[in-house]
Amino acid sequence: MSAQIIDGKARAKEIKEEVKAEVEQLKEKGVVPGLSVILVGNDPASQSYVKMKAKDCQEVGMNSEVIRMEESTSQEELLAEVERLNQDPNVHGILVQLPIPDHIDEKVIINAIAPSKDVDGFHPINVGKMMIGEEDAYLPCTPRGVVDLIKLTGTDLKGKHAVVVGRSNIVGKPASMLLLKEHATVTVCHSKTTNLKEITKQADILVAAVGRAHMITEDFVSPGTVVIDVGTNRIESGKLVGDVDYEKVSQIASHITPVPGGVGPMTRAMLLMNTLDAAKTIHGIK
Numbered sequence: 001m002s003a004q005i006i007d008g009k010a011r012a013k014e015i016k017e018e019v020k021a022e023v024e025q026l027k028e029k030g031v032v033p034g035l036s037v038i039l040v041g042n043d044p045a046s047q048s049y050v051k052m053k054a055k056d057c058q059e060v061g062m063n064s065e066v067i068r069m070e071e072s073t074s075q076e077e078l079l080a081e082v083e084r085l086n087q088d089p090n091v092h093g094i095l096v097q098l099p100i101p102d103h104i105d106e107k108v109i110i111n112a113i114a115p116s117k118d119v120d121g122f123h124p125i126n127v128g129k130m131m132i133g134e135e136d137a138y139l140p141c142t143p144r145g146v147v148d149l150i151k152l153t154g155t156d157l158k159g160k161h162a163v164v165v166g167r168s169n170i171v172g173k174p175a176s177m178l179l180l181k182e183h184a185t186v187t188v189c190h191s192k193t194t195n196l197k198e199i200t201k202q203a204d205i206l207v208a209a210v211g212r213a214h215m216i217t218e219d220f221v222s223p224g225t226v227v228i229d230v231g232t233n234r235i236e237s238g239k240l241v242g243d244v245d246y247e248k249v250s251q252i253a254s255h256i257t258p259v260p261g262g263v264g265p266m267t268r269a270m271l272l273m274n275t276l277d278a279a280k281t282i283h284g285i286k
Contacts, residue, residue: 003227003253006149012265015148019272020060026279027061033279034063035093035119035271036085040078040104041071046097053095056268062275063090075104079112086114092282093119093275116282119274121174130177136281138274143175145266146228147182150205153255155226157182163200165189165216165243166209171230175207196220206253208243218248227253230263 023033035057039050050066057064067081078100085094094117096109110118115125121140129137150157162184166172176186184205189196191210200206200220206227208216213233221227231243242259250256257263280286 003250003256004153005250006152006228006255006257006262008145008149008257008262008264008266011149011152012145012269015266015269016056016060016272019269019276022276023061026276026283026285029283029285031279031283031285032061032063032090033093033275034065034091035095035275036065036067036088036091038067038069038078038081038085038094038096040069040073040096040100043099046099050097052268053271056272057275060272062272065091071101073101073104075108078104078109082109082112086112086117091117092279093117093271095120095271117278119271119278121274122169127169127174130174133181138278139178139270140170140174141270141274142171142230142263142267143178144270144273145263146171146175146207146230147178148270149228149257149263149266150226153226155205155255157184157205160184160204161187161202162205162207163187163189163203164207164209165196165200166207166211166230168209171209175209175230179205179207210243212243213241214243214245216244216249218245218252221249221252223252224254225252227256228263229257229259232259232264 037050054064054066085091094113110122115123118126118138121138126138162179164172164176167188167190176188179186189199197220201222203225206225209230213235229242229244233241235241240260
């Protein structure tokens with residue numbers, strides 16, 4: 001029996017419709033949510049992501065601005081641009097597209113974004129709020145999407161064993177925090193974990209976020225597991241694949257996300273949700 005596909009594309013479309021309806025209501029109150037994205041350099045993948053984010057904003061009626069800066073931009077110049085956006089009342093969300101050139105300290109830039117406009121959820125204040133379960137934290141977009149997709153399967157997370165493979169600050173760590181908040185029992189694994197297969201086979205929910213093509217094979221999964229594949233890896237043929245061997249694991253899991261069309265669209269939908277929330281918060285609208 002093959003797994004049910006968790007359709008991130010369809011779910012993201014639903015979220016975008018909800019956001020669009022709320023944006024229209026805000027416009028009646030004279031508020032137009034605005035997202036500014038800073039792109040430093042010419043990374044082709046980053047350019048593609050930024051283009052899609054601008055298109056998403058347009059589709060839901062938000063203002064969107066892409067600020068392109070040269071690869072040679074200094075840290076001071078980038079900080080000055082972030083500060084300008086911090087002060088701009090028409091900008092509710094600020095996103096610096098990662099990665100940025102090596103001569104700029106990523107941490108310094110993230111810390112410079114006003115927490116109230118940090119729609120990526122990377123600022124230490126938002127990370128801290130998420131850790132202690134504050135409701136007004138902006139949650140990182142991918143982990144927020146991951147939890148939404150798990151709930152979409154009808155799985156009650158309470159007491160379930162969720163295993164997260166990967167401990168990045170962008171996905172692995174925050175995903176484990178959000179799963180804990182849903183009362184799951186969470187194990188975080190990574191490249192130094194011994195007996196990885198034995199641990200992942202105990203999972204009711206398996207979140208793969210390691211960035212290695214097809215690392216999670218059928219030997220890692222027990223029958224009936226909900227599998228969320230966060231990985232996006234381009235293999236030699238040019239095809240985009242996940243961290244999970246989809247063909248084989250989908251014969252064992254109860255539910256599985258495809259790549260593409262699973263977590264990716266949800267990340268972008270959650271960015272719109274965060275920007276909407278930021279606009280409402282900044283203007284004191286419930």
